[in-house]
Amino acid sequence: MEKEYLDRKANSSTTKHLFGSGLLGKGDKKRNDLLKELNSFKKRDYSFSNGHILGSMCTQPHPIAKEAYISFLETNLGDPELFPGTKQIESNLIQFIKELLHAPTTATGQIVSGGTEGNITAMWIAKKLTGKKEIIIPDSAHFSFQKIASLMDMKLVAIPMTKEYTLDITKIKEKITKNTAAVVGIAGSTELGTIDPIPELSDICYDENIFCHVDAAFGGYIIPFLKELNYDVPEFDFKLDGVSTISIDAHKMGYSAIPLGALIIRDGKWFDQISVDSPYISVKKHAGILGTRSGGPVAGAYAVARYLGMDGYKKVVENCMNTTKYAEEKLDEIGLDLVIKPTMNVLGVKLSKPEKVAKKLSEYGWRVNTMNHLSCIRIVLMPQITKKIIDEFIPIFKKSCEEVGEL
Ligand SMILES: Cc1ncc(COP(=O)(O)O)c(C=O)c1O
Numbered sequence: 001m002e003k004e005y006l007d008r009k010a011n012s013s014t015t016k017h018l019f020g021s022g023l024l025g026k027g028d029k030k031r032n033d034l035l036k037e038l039n040s041f042k043k044r045d046y047s048f049s050n051g052h053i054l055g056s057m058c059t060q061p062h063p064i065a066k067e068a069y070i071s072f073l074e075t076n077l078g079d080p081e082l083f084p085g086t087k088q089i090e091s092n093l094i095q096f097i098k099e100l101l102h103a104p105t106t107a108t109g110q111i112v113s114g115g116t117e118g119n120i121t122a123m124w125i126a127k128k129l130t131g132k133k134e135i136i137i138p139d140s141a142h143f144s145f146q147k148i149a150s151l152m153d154m155k156l157v158a159i160p161m162t163k164e165y166t167l168d169i170t171k172i173k174e175k176i177t178k179n180t181a182a183v184v185g186i187a188g189s190t191e192l193g194t195i196d197p198i199p200e201l202s203d204i205c206y207d208e209n210i211f212c213h214v215d216a217a218f219g220g221y222i223i224p225f226l227k228e229l230n231y232d233v234p235e236f237d238f239k240l241d242g243v244s245t246i247s248i249d250a251h252k253m254g255y256s257a258i259p260l261g262a263l264i265i266r267d268g269k270w271f272d273q274i275s276v277d278s279p280y281i282s283v284k285k286h287a288g289i290l291g292t293r294s295g296g297p298v299a300g301a302y303a304v305a306r307y308l309g310m311d312g313y314k315k316v317v318e319n320c321m322n323t324t325k326y327a328e329e330k331l332d333e334i335g336l337d338l339v340i341k342p343t344m345n346v347l348g349v350k351l352s353k354p355e356k357v358a359k360k361l362s363e364y365g366w367r368v369n370t371m372n373h374l375s376c377i378r379i380v381l382m383p384q385i386t387k388k389i390i391d392e393f394i395p396i397f398k399k400s401c402e403e404v405g406e407l
């Protein structure tokens with residue numbers, strides 16, 4: 001391999017790049033064979049683009065995200081002074097998300113790979129600020145909190161859910177102790193898209209001076225627009241004085257390419273807690289978990305934010321909610337019930353044999369997710385899911401249910 005590289009370089013009339021100057025042109029057999037091989041792997045994947053992935057909270061990225069992503073492929077935001085333009089895009093994206101979440105001017109943000117890293121970073125800050133190790137979480141919290149407990153030697157204190165599948169706020173005060181590092185609320189739960197009573201949680205945390213993290217990895221790009229569309233949803237963001245940090249993912253309802261999440265932090269000074277000296281690179285201090293990270297997804301998410309703007313995102317959410325309503329009606333027509341009335345574009349369909357139905361559906365080329373706590377399957381009506389796709393899906397869903405004796 002090494003030898004070949006040197007030979008090719010010697011034969012090349014330009015010093016550009018191994019893969020530049022037509023070296024990998026259409027006549028290159030090795031390239032063609034390799035692309036064929038890659039394609040054969042790709043064919044085994046499910047794809048967002050045909051709408052058959054119905055259980056995922058990720059999405060087919062907006063086309064503008066793809067273009068922007070590719071053109072920033074070789075940038076490294078871990079060494080920002082080498083890439084001041086890309087760094088500026090990142091600052092602009094953080095500013096956009098801060099505005100979306102009504103963050104104060106003192107706030108700062110960290111671009112992360114997604115909800116898991118956002119939650120880890122938030123709990124890292126909470127642990128460093130308080131020197132304490134207990135995290136109070138609702139039973140509905142994402143499994144990233146299990147990782148946090150293991151990774152940072154922290155203890156999870158679980159709060160049961162109400163019959164609406166939200167955190168039971170009446171149980172919070174009794175769980176707060178001198179060891180509490182943080183309390184977590186979920187704005188858009190992984191299983192059913194429910195929203196915890198964040199205003200009440202924020203008040204308690206404010207009064208008791210407790211760090212309050214809101215996991216809005218899924219709901220962060222939905223709830224602000226649901227409010228504008230007059231849906232009855234609670235406040236969840238920095239308008240609430242007790243909220244300390246918020247995780248929000250652009251690679252979920254932000255219509256962007258993976259991996260792209262953000263952690264917004266109420267007080268920029270808290271960032272010092274997770275900063276270290278950084279010799280060898282262009283900045284003196286480095287914060288957060290990752291070192292080298294691509295500017296590609298950042299450029300992608302920024303491009304989507306600029307292309308759609310707040311009005312565009314509102315339209316996306318409106319479409320998703322219309323499709324959700326449509327799917328709800330169609331499920332009702334075939335005699336299936338929901339676990340709860342949906343808060344957002346997530347449907348929990350009650351089934352007695354969810355695993356069997358999901359397996360049957362995957363044999364027919366459709367993917368839905370089963371849930372940990374609940375006997376149901378989850379259908380997420382992401383932007384690429386249209387009413388036409390629901391019309392294709394429902395007869396196959398009905399047939400799958402019948403074949404396993406569910407209907
Ligand atoms: C509420 C919530 N938080 C965190 C995560 C983790 O996000 P990621 O898989 O992007 O790390 C998810 C994933 O679905 C989620 O739904």
